[in-house]
Amino acid sequence: MAGGMHFKRAEGEQRYDVFHTDCPARDVVDHVTSRWGVWVLISLRSTDLRFYELRESIRGISEKMLSQTLRALVEDDLVWRRVEPTTPPQVTYGLTEFGRHVSEPLTLLFDRITERLAARDVEADA
Amino acid sequence: MAGGMHFKRAEGEQRYDVFHTDCPARDVVDHVTSRWGVWVLISLRSTDLRFYELRESIRGISEKMLSQTLRALVEDDLVWRRVEPTTPPQVTYGLTEFGRHVSEPLTLLFDRITERLAARDVEADA
DNA sequence: CAGGATCCTATCCGATACTG
């Protein structure tokens, strides 16, 4: 996805120089925080799911984006993929240890945002 | 940013029905996890920054995207904006309490990913 | 310095159709 550029920074400007664009972690962060990546990871936290279960869990996602997102996450070793060669075929997805570790902050993030929004609503009703 | 659709779900399929697309928090999550939102928030965690400082901190961001991202974050009350009416003008940005609260999981996420990548590199060198 | 306005391109992403 776009790909980091890995250019080295010249001297004299390391003040606020967090390692943003030129950082290999950029790609993984991009995948994790991508439009659908977030919800795939959060969905898989509760239980392993099959392709169509994921599609139905994440309302509004197209098959294309789901498979694309899953492929990226599998490549990053955040998600595993198991194929049962039956007819019809069954493919199950789940979180790797890394995926579980990484998706934890995601739920925290999500919780904090919804929490706040809920508080806002109550406040508005008063 | 695209905007949630807020369609209500019909009965009979609430199994894995996390509140994804049709959720007001979606918008905020989208802003926070947007391509540049992540880095703006992380950058501001260490200290308040002026516009050009942010631009230089986040390598590769255009002025357009920076101001656009900042505007969204300010609207969500994640970031505050202070204008010093001097010449030349100075505008400073910083995290609100909410922003600090929400960006915390973000750094955790980032740390966990870089951690893992670092471990990978060491492993590869061996 | 901080940005708005404009233009233009790359890509994202959904809809549809097809395959093993």
Added chain:
DNA sequence: CAGTATCGGATAGGATCCTG
């Protein structure tokens, strides 16, 4: 069922120019 392939519209996002 679990995808891939292709198309086309929408949007993200960079470059440039301009303003208070």
